[in-house]
Amino acid sequence: MAVFGVLAIIMGVVGLLSPDTLLKSLGFEVLGSRPPGDYTKTFMAASSMASFNMGVYYLVAVATEWRPFYLFTVVFRLVTCTVFTGLVVTEAAPARFFGVAAWEGLGAVATGVALWFERKRKTSVPSNP
Numbered sequence: 001m002a003v004f005g006v007l008a009i010i011m012g013v014v015g016l017l018s019p020d021t022l023l024k025s026l027g028f029e030v031l032g033s034r035p036p037g038d039y040t041k042t043f044m045a046a047s048s049m050a051s052f053n054m055g056v057y058y059l060v061a062v063a064t065e066w067r068p069f070y071l072f073t074v075v076f077r078l079v080t081c082t083v084f085t086g087l088v089v090t091e092a093a094p095a096r097f098f099g100v101a102a103w104e105g106l107g108a109v110a111t112g113v114a115l116w117f118e119r120k121r122k123t124s125v126p127s128n129p
Contacts, residue, residue, distance in 0.1 A: 001070060004107055005058030008051045015048025022048065027096025067115070074112040081105035 015022040019041050020030045034040060061069040084101035087093035 001058050001073075001111065002062045005055045005062065008055030008058060010055075012048045012050075012052025012055060015044050015051065019044035019048070026100065027094035070111055070115055074108045074115070077104045077108035077111070081108060 011022065014025075022044060023030050023040075057069075058073075060066070081101045081104040084093070084097065084104060088095055088098045088101065
């Protein structure tokens with residue numbers, strides 16, 4: 001959770017300071033100039049700010065050990081994985097964008113497995129009187 005939070009903050013900062021760098025890293029074409037009415041940079045700023053905020057939320061959840069939030073992220077990261085994979089499959093996003101889908105899916109599975117093991121460990125350890 002902390003690693004994802006830090007990475008989300010870093011990607012948010014990169015997107016705010018250098019949207020072209022973020023676009024390139026995701027496999028999108030970077031244009032030399034944008035025509036009037038092209039709001040790609042605006043969308044990148046909004047998405048990057050959302051990424052930054054999400055990173056902060058994750059770090060707050062880690063700092064406070066807010067376990068319900070962890071479970072919540074498993075479900076929605078799987079949804080995100082599915083949507084992003086669909087974007088690649090339908091060619092609405094470049095194939096390289098599948099890396100983002102994989103990151104979300106693997107993050108969801110890793111978090112879910114960790115929560116499962118933690119719960120199993122807690123139920124199998126007898127409590128002290």
